[in-house]
Amino acid sequence: MRGFPVAASFLFTVRVLLCAGAAYSLSAAGSENAIKPEAPVKVSDAWARATVATQTASGVFMRLVAERDLTLTGASSPLAGEMEIHVTRVEDGMMKMRFVPELFLPAGQEITLKPGDAHLMLLRLSQPISVGQTLSVTLFFTDREGRRYELPVTLKARAHTQSAPALSPHSAH
Numbered sequence: 001m002r003g004f005p006v007a008a009s010f011l012f013t014v015r016v017l018l019c020a021g022a023a024y025s026l027s028a029a030g031s032e033n034a035i036k037p038e039a040p041v042k043v044s045d046a047w048a049r050a051t052v053a054t055q056t057a058s059g060v061f062m063r064l065v066a067e068r069d070l071t072l073t074g075a076s077s078p079l080a081g082e083m084e085i086h087v088t089r090v091e092d093g094m095m096k097m098r099f100v101p102e103l104f105l106p107a108g109q110e111i112t113l114k115p116g117d118a119h120l121m122l123l124r125l126s127q128p129i130s131v132g133q134t135l136s137v138t139l140f141f142t143d144r145e146g147r148r149y150e151l152p153v154t155l156k157a158r159a160h161t162q163s164a165p166a167l168s169p170h171s172a173h
């Protein structure tokens with residue numbers, strides 16, 4: 001009867017694997033609406049430009065280093081109805097902002113979002129942003145396999161005039 005304990009232990013093993021499989025598919029099904037994994041991106045010097053008077057849009061700037069190739073696909077903030085990725089280009093001697101759907105972050109390379117260059121835009125602000133105010137922004141990314149990530153960033157508002165290029169249309173925001 002040497003075979004019995006072997007068979008029993010085999011069955012036990014199968015049962016454990018089935019349970020593990022069931023648990024795995026449950027968590028996989030539940031992941032659709034779950035919070036996305038945190039993006040492997042280092043963020044530094046994150047700030048937003050404080051607003052003046054009736055201004056309802058403003059820029060968000062920071063330095064980003066992705067650990068591996070990632071694409072920034074957008075952002076959101078509780079203070080803004082919408083956020084967009086913008087690039088600034090000189091057209092006919094004027095600096096103009098253009099919406100872009102995404103921004104590629106090559107692995108290990110520092111990408112700087114700054115006034116007069118690529119930046120994030122807070123649109124339809126629900127309230128003015130004052131100097132020193134803390135804001136929460138969530139960044140959204142995808143990798144080459146289409147997996148989605150997000151990254152919460154806390155930033156402080158700086159004075160409206162800081163680092164503003166003379167011709168930047170941001171001065172009109």
Ligand SMILES: [Cu+2]
Nearest residue numbers: 059086097121
């Ligand atoms: Cu802009």
